[in-house]
Amino acid sequence: MAKKTYAIQLLLVIGIIVASGIFFYQPLLQQIGLGLDLQGGVHVVLEADPDEGESVTAEEMKQLQAVMRQRVDELGVSEPIIQLSGNNRLVVELAGIDDPEKAVEIIGKTAKLEFVTYDGDIIVTGDKLKEAKAIINNDNQPEITLEFDSEGAQLFADATSFLVSTYPSNDERRVIGIVLDDELLTMPYVKQSIGNGIASISGGFSSYEEAADLAALLRAGALPISTQIVEKRTVGPSLGSDSLESSVSAIIVGFILLGIFMVAIYRLPGFMADLTLIIFALLLLLGLVAVNAVLTLPGLAGILLTVAMAADANIIIFERIKDELRNGKSLRASVEAGFKRAFWTIFDSNVTTIIGAFVLFQFGTGSVRGFALTLSLGIVANMITALLLTKWVLRLVVKVPFLQNIAFYGVSKKGVNAID
Numbered sequence: 001m002a003k004k005t006y007a008i009q010l011l012l013v014i015g016i017i018v019a020s021g022i023f024f025y026q027p028l029l030q031q032i033g034l035g036l037d038l039q040g041g042v043h044v045v046l047e048a049d050p051d052e053g054e055s056v057t058a059e060e061m062k063q064l065q066a067v068m069r070q071r072v073d074e075l076g077v078s079e080p081i082i083q084l085s086g087n088n089r090l091v092v093e094l095a096g097i098d099d100p101e102k103a104v105e106i107i108g109k110t111a112k113l114e115f116v117t118y119d120g121d122i123i124v125t126g127d128k129l130k131e132a133k134a135i136i137n138n139d140n141q142p143e144i145t146l147e148f149d150s151e152g153a154q155l156f157a158d159a160t161s162f163l164v165s166t167y168p169s170n171d172e173r174r175v176i177g178i179v180l181d182d183e184l185l186t187m188p189y190v191k192q193s194i195g196n197g198i199a200s201i202s203g204g205f206s207s208y209e210e211a212a213d214l215a216a217l218l219r220a221g222a223l224p225i226s227t228q229i230v231e232k233r234t235v236g237p238s239l240g241s242d243s244l245e246s247s248v249s250a251i252i253v254g255f256i257l258l259g260i261f262m263v264a265i266y267r268l269p270g271f272m273a274d275l276t277l278i279i280f281a282l283l284l285l286l287g288l289v290a291v292n293a294v295l296t297l298p299g300l301a302g303i304l305l306t307v308a309m310a311a312d313a314n315i316i317i318f319e320r321i322k323d324e325l326r327n328g329k330s331l332r333a334s335v336e337a338g339f340k341r342a343f344w345t346i347f348d349s350n351v352t353t354i355i356g357a358f359v360l361f362q363f364g365t366g367s368v369r370g371f372a373l374t375l376s377l378g379i380v381a382n383m384i385t386a387l388l389l390t391k392w393v394l395r396l397v398v399k400v401p402f403l404q405n406i407a408f409y410g411v412s413k414k415g416v417n418a419i420d
Contacts, residue, residue: 006399013393014275021278028285034095035081035296035370036235038244041095042103045231048088056088056225063224064090070220071106081294089230095294100234102213108229110181111217115156115199118173118187123159128152130197132218134211142211143202144218153197161193180214247300254304258311266318268408272393273314276385280310283381288374298371306378309353313386317342318410325411331398339391346387350379 036043048056048064061084068090072080081093097103113126131147148156159176167174177187178201185201205211255277262270284303288295321338329337353375360372397403406412 006396007402010393010396010400013396017275017278020282024282025285028282028289031289032285033292033294034244035294035299035367036093036095037297037367038247038295038300039096039241040235041093041097042100043231043233043235044092044094044104044107044229045085046090046092046107046227047230048090049226049228051226058087060225061088061090064227067221067223068092068107071217073220090227104229104232106213106217108227109217110223110226111221112181112223113218114179115159116177116179117159117163118175118177120177123176124148124152124155126218127221128155129218129221132215134208134215136208137200137202141202142205142208143200144211144215146199146201146218148197148199150197153195156197156199157193157195160190161195163190164193243297247297251300251304251307254307258307262311262314266315266410268397268403269314269318269321269394269410272397273311273318273386273390276389276393277307277310279389280307280378280381280385283384284374284378287377287381291373291377293373293377294370295374296367296370298367299374302371302374303378306375306382309350309379310382310386313342313346313350313382314390316345317386317390321409322411325406325409331404331406331409332395335391335394335398339387343387346383350383354379 046064046068048061050056065082065084069080069082072082072092072094080095081091083091085091092107094100094103111126113129115123115125117123128148128151129146130149130152132144134142134144137143163174163176174190175187176190178185188202201214205214259274259277262273264270266273284306287293293299317338320342321334324334324337324341325331357372357376357379361369361376364372
């Protein structure tokens, strides 16, 4: 009765593994973001352009990165890559955007906003802004309403009070110029003192979308230092889709060939190892979802490499088991000894690979870090499946009577000890 129980347990385990792959694979895959090279988008490299005789500081580059992240958030791009490169460059990668040129235009603008007098004296700057939003005014025209913080509101109130009290109503100097990136947008007439810190920019907008884009720039703030675009690369959605399909096909083919090889050489243990690869894939996907990873082509290469490493770990284990069987040990004892003897070999090789992946992630950029991340997650999933799950499944397999023929384990030598 107990022997039948082992067989039922084994069938249940196989059923659960297969069902897990069927029901959880697709939902997990849909939660993973795709990088620029897999779904299209834009890659931009900004280089700091300080004034002559000055140098860019690390603090200014960090501020540039922070402002750029705010701008990208305004664009609504999910999982962007915004990272420093060297001492004076910032790399921005935006995947899945509909209008790459518009994104580049917004990214590259300095967005230095100034309110100036007729003579060009600065009254208040954009860093004192609290809010900026686009609306449609009573004349059915787009405009931007601005609200300053307490300091900006006071400066604006003082300036408008001075203009109203100093210049008559028909004086051309009773104006405030609104300047963006050294370009005069408009110069509205000041009718009365404005003490609530609220102003507006109207006129000159061809559409509400144009006003909304400018408002988004103003909300994000001006760049702390002038920049220039030194590299711009656009990847079309069709090219990204082709790359994804080719990569997925390569992984599927790799899985199939690996599965055939494992069964052909190691037979029953190889078949069980193929089943545990389903759990390996699910654990890897779960890890990618947990860290909000963005999958790129190098990341897919890392996944393919970890699949090969998963097979390598199982091969070491199964060869050890075959050695123990050839030396006359029982099936159960061979399985236990095989895993015990293979453990430190597998552990040491995976730890050294993780160290290498950590170095790549720590000092690499962009796609290199993506490769290191998927490689690290794959190694962890490999350790769990090869050393824990496969061992547990094989322990169950050798308890089933009709699976105790050593020929099922790739060994044809006669005269081994009886199975205990």
